[in-house]
Amino acid sequence: MYPCDFNFDEKDKLIYELGNYIANVKEDTWFDNLNGVSELAKKMMETRKHIDFPLVYRLIKLSLVLPVAMESVEKSFSSMKHLKTELSNRMGDGFLNDACICYVEREFLQQVSIENVMQRFQKMKARREQL
Structure with missing residues (x-):
């Protein structure tokens, strides 16, 4: 899943380091x-085995991050499926990106008051009418 996080030499070393790590951990009651x-x-x-087995430790850290990264991607594609319908098929990339962020972060955005949004929008530039 993370081919760029290990160079060619590290991939070879990881195989040996992983074998040594497994043998070492099996003997350690901790x-x-x-x-x-x-x-x-x-x-x-x-x-302090993270010092002795740095490649294995990096692999473990990456495995801890993977579920979060996968959930984020799945959430983004799910939001695009809801937003990008035939009616809004001509929407530009910038607007689609903004709409996706609002859809994914909708729990957070529900905490923002409409009055604060209107005041900020009004301060952006002169409008014909007050909101």
């Missing part, structure tokens, strides 16, 4: 009864 990747990352920091 790593018994861990529940999940996040606990594994914490335990690596506590035992």
